[in-house]
Amino acid sequence: MSTSLATAPALRIGPLALDAPVVLAPMAGITNTAFRRLCREYGAGLYVSEMITTRALVERNATTMRLITHHDSEKPRSIQLYGVDPATTEAAVRLLVEEDRADHIDLNFGCPVPKVTRKGGGSALPWKLGLFREIVTRAAAAAGSIPLTIKMRKGIDSDHLTYLDAGRIAEDAGVAAIALHARTAAEFYSGHADWEAISALKQAITSVPVLGNGDIWSADDAVRMMAETGCDGVVVGRGCLGRPWLFGELAAAFGAESRPVDATLGFVAAAFRRHAELLVEFFEDEDRGCRDIRKHVAWYFKGYPVGGETRARFATASSLAEIDELIETLDLDAPYPGAAAEGQRGRAGTPKRPALPDRWLESRELDAAETCAIAEAEIDSSGG
Incomplete structure (x- = not known):
């Protein structure tokens, strides 16, 4: 249980002003409307949907259309998209905007799971600089006045880091904020997040907020991350599993209104x-x-x-x-049982070699064969 108090300015993401600098990370099978509503009942923040695949959205897959539907109480409405094709991603963003289905859109460049990375998506995609630039630039333009952000990892592995290049490209493309999960794809969820990378990104990005993600298990962790890295806000994932009231503790730590937490x-x-x-x-x-x-x-x-x-x-x-x-x-x-209820929860696992398309690491740009394959690489199911 956190008793720390801190002061922090409200986080602003484009036109959105948040009472607390806290974002719920998208988690497949977890951050549906029910969980988002529950977290919101405890404290302030931005509550993001499960990952929605752009192809499934453009094709109006029934499950996908259900996943992007928000309860009337959800304001602002936030949706995360996953895609590997610039045209499909642009079309998906345009659909959300033109049909007034979102107040904030996030692009996923951080997912490390093999079914995503082996297609060149998620945390594998920023390695291809031209492809990354085209997706983000076209998506940001299509979003118009709706703030578009990105969430990414440090890179594929320690020898293939991408976050600084990707951060600068995204900033130039006009995104409203950049979130970094301070692990590589190879690390998956193992070990400890490299908060120094968050600090390095914050120093490199000067015009939009930088959000830190990784090893936020308590409000104290969030306060410490912001103090140590200088980041503008935190993104909370596994730390809130079975603890939706963590958002109340976070809100209180940052001086915002929240529900009291006794955790009996x-x-x-x-x-x-x-x-x-x-x-x-x-x-x-x-x-x-x-x-x-x-x-x-x-x-x-x-x-x-x-x-x-x-x-x-x-x-x-x-x-x-x-x-x-x-x-x-x-x-x-x-x-409240103290330490027995605290610490890491959810998946962790061990470092593993990322699944990637053939010859993906040979060049930072797509070759002809990879370009042809990208349009076929979209997965057509959401929430994964």
């Missing part, structure tokens, strides 16, 4: 129940909503006195009534 087991159980309720509403299906909350059980109850059998029953519950019955069996007065 009763407080946590109420957040878990509210999350399940919002998922049921989002899916319009109680069974599906209760199935989706199952992956959050271990995160919510990490460190709390909830036995293995009870956890297993939460992870098989198929109705809100069943969840309510299980909550009644808990010691709701159990206090």
Whole structure:
């Protein structure tokens, strides 16, 4: 639990003024409308959608159109796009703008998963300078008055860093902010984020905000990152898994309005129940909503006195009534367990060789064969 207080100016991303310099990182299968609404109930910030693939959006895939739909309470509306083809990315941005579906658009150049990087997307793409420049420039122009930002990693591996070149290109292209996850694709989510890289990017980029991402597990971490790197705001991913109230702690740390957090087991159980309720509403299906909350059980109850059998029953519950019955069996007065509930959560893994297109690293520019392949490289499903 953080007790640190700090003062920081409200983060401005283009015309958007945020009460706290905090952004929810897109996470596949996590940052749907239900989770975004829940986080927003605790504190201020910018809450970004799951990654939406540009091809699926332009083709109006039914699942994709559902994922980009925001609840009326969500203001500003933020959508992250993934794409590898400049024309398709431009068309996707134009669709969001012309149909008034977003108040902020982010482009994903940070995803390290093999199904993305082996197609030249995500954290692999900034290696190709011309392709990166064309995508960002065309997208920023299509966005018009809607602020367009990018999120990226340091590079492919320690021998193929891209973040400084990409940051300068994006700044010149007219983006409204640049976020850096201070790991390479090869590091995946392992080890420790290199906050010195965030500092280096902040020094290189002078006209738009630089946001830091990586190893924000508490409000204290966020305050320390901003103090050590000089970055203008923080992007929070795995640290809020099972802890949507982290945004309340962050808001309080930066002097913004927030809901009080006591984090007793009763407080946590109420957040878990509210999350399940919002998922049921989002899916319009109680069974599906209760199935989706199952992956959050271990995160919510990490460190709390909830036995293995009870956890297993939460992870098989198929109705809100069943969840309510299980909550009644808990010691709701159990206090916050301290260190046992803190620290890393979510996937970490070990460093691995990134999956890349053949001969991708031989040149910083696309060759003829790669250019022809790019248009076919778009994945057609969202949220991954």
